[in-house]
Amino acid sequence: MAISFTVNGEDRQVDVDPDTPLLWVLRDELRLTGTKFGCGIAQCGACTVHMNGMTLRSCVTPVSSVDGSEVTTIEGLDSPAAKAVQDAWVGIDVPQCGYCQSGQVMSATALLEENPAPTDEEIDEAMAGNICRCATYVRIRQAIHDAAKTLEG
Amino acid sequence: MTIHTNRRAFLKGTGAGLVVGVMLPQAARAAQKSGASAALATGEAAEGAFAPNAFVRIAPDDTVTVLVKHIEFGQGPYTGLSTLVAEELDADWGQMRATSAPSNPALYANTAFGIQGTGGSTAMPNSYMQMRKAGAAARAMLVSAAADRFGVPATEITVAKGVVSHEGSGQSATFGELAEAAAEVEPPVDPPVKDAKDFALIGTDRPKVDSRAKSTGEAQFTLDVYRDDMLTAMVVRPPKFGATLKSHDAGAALKIPGVVKVAAIPQGIAVYGENTYAALKGRAAVTAEWDESGAETRSSEQMMAEWTEAAHGAGKEVSSTGDTAAALAEAETVHEVVQQFPFLAHTPMEPLDAVIELREGEAEVWMGSQLQTVDHGAIAGTLGLPNDKITLNTMLAGGSFGRRATGDSHFAVEAATVAKERGQGATKLLWTREDDLRGGYYRPLTVHRLRGGLDADGNITAWDHTIATQSIMAGTPFEAMMTDGLDPTAFEGAKVLPYAVPNHRVGWARMESAIPVLWWRSVGHTHTAHAVETFMDELLEKAGRDAVEGRLALMDDETFAREAGVLRRVADMADWSGQKGYGVAVHKSFDSYVAQIAEVEDRDGTPHIARVWCAVDCGVAVNPNVIKAQMEGGIGYGASAVLFDALTLGEGGHVQQENWDTYRMLRIHEMPDVQVSIVESDESPTGVGEPGLPPLSPAVANAWRSLTGRTPRRLPMVPVDQA
Numbered sequence: 031m032a033i034s035f036t037v038n039g040e041d042r043q044v045d046v047d048p049d050t051p052l053l054w055v056l057r058d059e060l061r062l063t064g065t066k067f068g069c070g071i072a073q074c075g076a077c078t079v080h081m082n083g084m085t086l087r088s089c090v091t092p093v094s095s096v097d098g099s100e101v102t103t104i105e106g107l108d109s110p111a112a113k114a115v116q117d118a119w120v121g122i123d124v125p126q127c128g129y130c131q132s133g134q135v136m137s138a139t140a141l142l143e144e145n146p147a148p149t150d151e152e153i154d155e156a157m158a159g160n161i162c163r164c165a166t167y168v169r170i171r172q173a174i175h176d177a178a179k180t181l182e183g
Numbered sequence: 184m185t186i187h188t189n190r191r192a193f194l195k196g197t198g199a200g201l202v203v204g205v206m207l208p209q210a211a212r213a214a215q216k217s218g219a220s221a222a223l224a225t226g227e228a229a230e231g232a233f234a235p236n237a238f239v240r241i242a243p244d245d246t247v248t249v250l251v252k253h254i255e256f257g258q259g260p261y262t263g264l265s266t267l268v269a270e271e272l273d274a275d276w277g278q279m280r281a282t283s284a285p286s287n288p289a290l291y292a293n294t295a296f297g298i299q300g301t302g303g304s305t306a307m308p309n310s311y312m313q314m315r316k317a318g319a320a321a322r323a324m325l326v327s328a329a330a331d332r333f334g335v336p337a338t339e340i341t342v343a344k345g346v347v348s349h350e351g352s353g354q355s356a357t358f359g360e361l362a363e364a365a366a367e368v369e370p371p372v373d374p375p376v377k378d379a380k381d382f383a384l385i386g387t388d389r390p391k392v393d394s395r396a397k398s399t400g401e402a403q404f405t406l407d408v409y410r411d412d413m414l415t416a417m418v419v420r421p422p423k424f425g426a427t428l429k430s431h432d433a434g435a436a437l438k439i440p441g442v443v444k445v446a447a448i449p450q451g452i453a454v455y456g457e458n459t460y461a462a463l464k465g466r467a468a469v470t471a472e473w474d475e476s477g478a479e480t481r482s483s484e485q486m487m488a489e490w491t492e493a494a495h496g497a498g499k500e501v502s503s504t505g506d507t508a509a510a511l512a513e514a515e516t517v518h519e520v521v522q523q524f525p526f527l528a529h530t531p532m533e534p535l536d537a538v539i540e541l542r543e544g545e546a547e548v549w550m551g552s553q554l555q556t557v558d559h560g561a562i563a564g565t566l567g568l569p570n571d572k573i574t575l576n577t578m579l580a581g582g583s584f585g586r587r588a589t590g591d592s593h594f595a596v597e598a599a600t601v602a603k604e605r606g607q608g609a610t611k612l613l614w615t616r617e618d619d620l621r622g623g624y625y626r627p628l629t630v631h632r633l634r635g636g637l638d639a640d641g642n643i644t645a646w647d648h649t650i651a652t653q654s655i656m657a658g659t660p661f662e663a664m665m666t667d668g669l670d671p672t673a674f675e676g677a678k679v680l681p682y683a684v685p686n687h688r689v690g691w692a693r694m695e696s697a698i699p700v701l702w703w704r705s706v707g708h709t710h711t712a713h714a715v716e717t718f719m720d721e722l723l724e725k726a727g728r729d730a731v732e733g734r735l736a737l738m739d740d741e742t743f744a745r746e747a748g749v750l751r752r753v754a755d756m757a758d759w760s761g762q763k764g765y766g767v768a769v770h771k772s773f774d775s776y777v778a779q780i781a782e783v784e785d786r787d788g789t790p791h792i793a794r795v796w797c798a799v800d801c802g803v804a805v806n807p808n809v810i811k812a813q814m815e816g817g818i819g820y821g822a823s824a825v826l827f828d829a830l831t832l833g834e835g836g837h838v839q840q841e842n843w844d845t846y847r848m849l850r851i852h853e854m855p856d857v858q859v860s861i862v863e864s865d866e867s868p869t870g871v872g873e874p875g876l877p878p879l880s881p882a883v884a885n886a887w888r889s890l891t892g893r894t895p896r897r898l899p900m901v902p903v904d905q906a
């Protein structure tokens with residue numbers, strides 16, 4: 031079945047089993063490999079993308095349900111919030127193995143787009159769905175505050 | 184495989200086999216697309232590139248690429264080893280790049296192992312002089328080339344930030360400009376290295392080489408390798424450890440579009456899909472019958488009871504000083520405890536995966552191999568190809584914590600088996616999180632029993648300690664490291680106490696099960712540090728002594744000065760006065776010394792770790808920022824384990840956890856604030872990937888006892904059904 035949606039601003043059409051999780055369509059069909067697989071059951075956030083501006087766990091989202099939607103992956107991030115987040119991430123060397131960090135960056139960007147100056151509690155709440163097995167949590171929290179400061183100008 | 188002539192030139196003088204690296208994130212995609220992984224990141228620049236030795240490549244565009252022999256999975260060797268080269272080379276940090284070295288033990292062996300591999304927090308210590316010499320050799324050759332070009336004596340030449348200059352004549356040249364000429368210079372045999380006082384980079388902070396690529400999704404992991412006509416394979420595995428396949432029915436699976444093949448293999452049943460989802464669906468549709476006659480059918484509860492009973496015996500003697508039995512008999516007070524530790528899964532963020540492409544008479548492999556030499560040989564053996572027909576690309580790995588270092592190479596063998604079964608073409612073997620959790624290779628379930636004797640004045644006179652656990656090394660190539668039938672990973676961290684105890688005995692009760700066990704970040708120290716440091720805390724409390732002062736009083740100043748140093752430092756950091764809710768622990772592992780104080784809160788009966796202060800002494804602090812990150816990471820990884828993690832087997836021997844919904848991970852709101860202080864030292868650098876973990880667990884348990892009066896006797900502290 032052909033499904034059409036926008037990915038990172040480009041119209042894409044895929045002809046796959048409509049139950050295929052968006053994650054595997056992004057990776058296997060579109061070769062957008064920045065979005066990662068960690069659990070497949072919406073527990074870890076490694077597969078986080080944005081759909082119409084909201085975070086979405088692509089591992090449990092059948093591709094049929096994004097028909098006609100706008101999807102952004104880490105490759106397509108370009109908002110001021112995203113840039114602030116990525117610069118802050120580099121600025122204090124957040125990543126260790128790095129495997130969870132696409133998802134962390136996607137969640138953090140969505141948070142700052144919604145709430146440009148989050149408190150620790152708000153950060154915890156927004157980021158609790160993203161596991162980092164390397165436990166870079168202290169720096170993730172700090173980097174989000176740093177990015178918020180950049181955005182404030 | 185064809186080697187381009189310019190690649191031959193590139194390799195000149197290295198004595199290397201094929202130098203391969205698809206790892207430099209920016210170049211990885213291009214290299215993959217071209218199908219020429221051998222066209223290394225710097226391959227395009229190979230014309231005129233300078234390869235002074237196996238570790239350093241200097242290109243005409245001024246980039247300096249370090250071939251890192253250790254896998255990068257977050258512990259920082261790309262940055263760490265590049266720092267050592269850059270220091271001796273007097274390079275500018277901005278020109279440094281890192282890539283994974285090819286699999287070739289003749290060039291890239293871990294000098295602590297004799298084979299190529301990473302583990303035991305050895306990456307920095309075993310590379311410290313080697314990489315500095317590599318940088319120093321390159322520098323000497325550049326200087327010699329510059330002396331020729333400038334027509335001046337080499338002794339008058341200076342090097343700074345990637346520029347080679349002669350002040351008197353005002354001439355200068357960049358590394359890139361000198362690369363071609365430097366390639367003609369005879370490499371020095373034993374180039375001198377800098378005095379520590381002249382270090383410009385070592386000991387200071389600079390950005391990690393890989394942070395940007397890891398914040399933009401560009402970093403390439405094994406999962407990200409796609410080859411033309413690649414199939415994805417998943418394996419139906421036995422429901423219990425030790426069960427074997429009786430029969431299977433692939434009919435339904437083969438009807439699923441995209442499922443191209445189902446085949447019985449020694450590990451179970453391999454299902455091949457044109458894409459990941461087809462493989463997933465196909466695997467779910469296979470039905471199988473298993474022979475469980477040789478399977479492990481005990482529950483982990485049953486094992487815990489058996490191990491506990493065994494821990495009440497003496498075990499095989501590991502060490503003994505004085506007469507512990509007599510001292511216990513004479514003691515005024517005897518304190519006895521049993522400490523129980525569950526199986527733990529590593530669950531690295533990236534599940535196990537590998538890509539193998541079979542071609543005519545050769546194969547190329549992409550995987551996050553932690554023991555390249557062992558995996559390389561295992562793959563060659565399974566495929567029936569000579570070692571030199573296998574190209575093994577060490578990929579960035581999404582964590583490991585020990586999981587990717589298996590003596591039996593079970594995963595590499597499985598990947599080679601499914602590739603061979605498929606035949607020519609590329610096959611990606613992917614384990615799901617469920618495969619990972621049920622797949623074994625756990626931190627062994629372990630029980631400690633300790634008895635301590637105090638005299639009337641509260642002095643510790645006896646310490647008797649038996650540890651019941653499986654051997655990690657037995658039956659693997661690492662068995663060679665066992666002496667007298669003793670596996671050091673069972674009791675490391677318990678055999679030698681930093682405390683003066685006149686009568687001290689340690690025994691090991693070796694337990695057996697069909698469950699494969701493995702090193703898990705800090706190995707034996709994961710449980711020995713907890714057992715020793717909580718027991719010491721309890722004995723000091725019984726003697727009415729302060730937990731910090733009491734420990735210091737028992738430490739011989741000379742032998743245990745570094746333990747005492749970190750303990751004093753951490754007590755200062757936390758303003759220690761024996762506060763309620765604070766707990767302390769100190770532990771040496773992998774030649775690094777770490778002390779921590781944890782502040783724990785009681786949240787409706789559940790412990791919450793609010794803050795952790797950490798003092799570390801790891802010799803020369805090459806990259807303070809990386810050291811701090813590893814302490815934070817070790818603390819978080821340890822916090823998850825002490826609070827929440829347990830892998831359990833139910834009645835009949837089924838693993839009860841399937842995914843992160845039931846195998847509970849620490850999340851951001853549970854992460855304590857962490858303060859790290861590095862104790863200054865001139866000693867050679869030691870590792871930091873593991874040593875940050877062991878003291879956390881006992882510090883938290885001690886804090887909880889101080890707060891609530893209750894001592895956790897079984898980990899995790901939050902029972903699995905309440906996590």
Ligand code: FES
Pocket residue numbers: 066067068069070071072073074075076077078087088089090
């Ligand atoms: S892979 Fe989607 S939440 Fe874990």
Ligand code: FES
Pocket residue numbers: 125126127128129130131161162163164165166257532581582
């Ligand atoms: S950086 Fe490794 S899992 Fe987050």
